[in-house]
Amino acid sequence: MVDASIGTPEQLRDPDFMPPLSKAVPLGIQHVLAMFVSNVTPAIIICGAAGFGFGSNSPDFPQMIYMIQMSMFFAGIATLFQTIGLGPVGARLPVVQGTSFAFIPIMIPLVAGKGVDAMAVVMGGVFIGGLFHASLGLFIGKIRFALPPLVTGLVVTMIGLALVKVGIQYAAGGVPAMAKPEYGSLLNWSMAGVVIVVTLGLKFFTRGMLSVSAVLVGLLAGYVFAFLIGEVSLGSVGRAASFALPNPFHFGMEFSVAAIIGFCLMAIVSAVETVGDVSGITKGGAGREATDKEIQGATYADGLGTAVSGLFGALPNTSFSQNVGLIAMTGVMSRGVVTIGAVFLILCGLVPKIGAVISSVPIEVLGGGVIIMFGMVVAAGISMLSDVNWNRRNMVIFAIALSLGLGLQLEPNALQYLPATIKVLATSGILPAALIAIVLNLMLPDDLSDEATEEVSGGMAGHGLGSINKDDHV
Numbered sequence: 001m002v003d004a005s006i007g008t009p010e011q012l013r014d015p016d017f018m019p020p021l022s023k024a025v026p027l028g029i030q031h032v033l034a035m036f037v038s039n040v041t042p043a044i045i046i047c048g049a050a051g052f053g054f055g056s057n058s059p060d061f062p063q064m065i066y067m068i069q070m071s072m073f074f075a076g077i078a079t080l081f082q083t084i085g086l087g088p089v090g091a092r093l094p095v096v097q098g099t100s101f102a103f104i105p106i107m108i109p110l111v112a113g114k115g116v117d118a119m120a121v122v123m124g125g126v127f128i129g130g131l132f133h134a135s136l137g138l139f140i141g142k143i144r145f146a147l148p149p150l151v152t153g154l155v156v157t158m159i160g161l162a163l164v165k166v167g168i169q170y171a172a173g174g175v176p177a178m179a180k181p182e183y184g185s186l187l188n189w190s191m192a193g194v195v196i197v198v199t200l201g202l203k204f205f206t207r208g209m210l211s212v213s214a215v216l217v218g219l220l221a222g223y224v225f226a227f228l229i230g231e232v233s234l235g236s237v238g239r240a241a242s243f244a245l246p247n248p249f250h251f252g253m254e255f256s257v258a259a260i261i262g263f264c265l266m267a268i269v270s271a272v273e274t275v276g277d278v279s280g281i282t283k284g285g286a287g288r289e290a291t292d293k294e295i296q297g298a299t300y301a302d303g304l305g306t307a308v309s310g311l312f313g314a315l316p317n318t319s320f321s322q323n324v325g326l327i328a329m330t331g332v333m334s335r336g337v338v339t340i341g342a343v344f345l346i347l348c349g350l351v352p353k354i355g356a357v358i359s360s361v362p363i364e365v366l367g368g369g370v371i372i373m374f375g376m377v378v379a380a381g382i383s384m385l386s387d388v389n390w391n392r393r394n395m396v397i398f399a400i401a402l403s404l405g406l407g408l409q410l411e412p413n414a415l416q417y418l419p420a421t422i423k424v425l426a427t428s429g430i431l432p433a434a435l436i437a438i439v440l441n442l443m444l445p446d447d448l449s450d451e452a453t454e455e456v457s458g459g460m461a462g463h464g465l466g467s468i469n470k471d472d473h474v
Helices: 021-050 061-083 104-111 116-138 140-146 149-172 186-205 214-228 235-239 257-286 292-312 321-330 335-349 352-359 363-385 392-410 420-426 430-443
Strands: 097-099 317-319
Touching: 021 061, 021 097, 021 104, 021 116, 021 214, 021 321, 021 335, 021 352, 021 363, 061 097, 061 235, 061 292, 061 317, 061 335, 061 352, 097 292, 104 116, 104 149, 104 257, 104 430, 116 140, 116 257, 116 292, 140 257, 140 292, 140 430, 149 186, 149 257, 149 363, 149 392, 149 430, 186 214, 186 363, 214 363, 235 352, 257 292, 257 317, 257 321, 257 420, 257 430, 292 317, 317 321, 392 430, 420 430
Parallel strands: none
Antiparallel strands: 097 317
């Protein structure tokens, strides 16, 4: 329920309204707490995949602290692009930006086991992909037809499926521990279990901010538990600086065809997701549709925020859907509130000790959090798929795209004779699934007869309302 002391109903629906600072500051920090864990997790995963993350004992481990720091700093910068704007850039709405999960399956094959040197290729892809993303603002409305819920739901589901393995590995002890006896031990799983139990308890039995930030509080509970049993090392916190500015071209920049193609193609999906978030904000917060100018500005800001991030060693940015839900919950549409949250993120990004504290979280504790987060990505994809009319045609398109996309992801050696660039793109799973779904959706006839699919469905036919004419349902 909205606090009437913040403002009148008309004021609360106005993006330009600024509540009193005593109310605006905690509301802004709420937005940061709701997205904080999700924002820094991609950097941790990519550093781990490259071989200098948790448990690696790599001399390059401080590089992960830097990337965590940049994740916070440039999430704040990208959010300012949205809330304050820069010419045509920015929706000038309370859009919260953060590091995107969507690009992780594209990045992992690019960096797997290659160390810090692989980051230059990633940053080249982030930069070019960001510029391409920004260019989509010129015609974003004209390409939405090619990405219906069948395609976007499939892509989001595939992203989650690509990541759930990471959550289990982290909870069991992390990749570096796989060859050791302690991998999968009860001690490791107990740390992850505390996070999961506390998070679920808060999600189901509390309301308001406790429920919204349940994963963060769950991680804090797991961290305290790990500290009490002697599994937390704070050595890196003491060595970390108290203040540091972003370093241009920190990881260098190289341009790889595979990285550029992968980032550009995923940028299309990310842009459509941002359009949905902007529409959700205007509908939930102001009871109206988003204007073309707002959607175009949001897309420009998405891309520009990503391109600038790549110049300083951060990962792609996108709008964060959980903050859309938070606006609907609080009823406060003020972009000034989100601007305060963005400034808080920027300040956090200037303090390496904060990144060092995050890096001291045991990987098993983080595993408990990401198991829930990545599972929720899958659930979000399935929720999007619930909007699909599940006729026989769409079932076949989904079946072929999912089988090839997920299959190539699970068995990458099936493409061992392909050129390296094509293999990296194809084994991401997401890109082939998305391309197959888009092409088939545009090319295939409108419907198939029941007989056309019964022979390959093994007798398991769905009977949901999506597969019949709802007007005929009584």
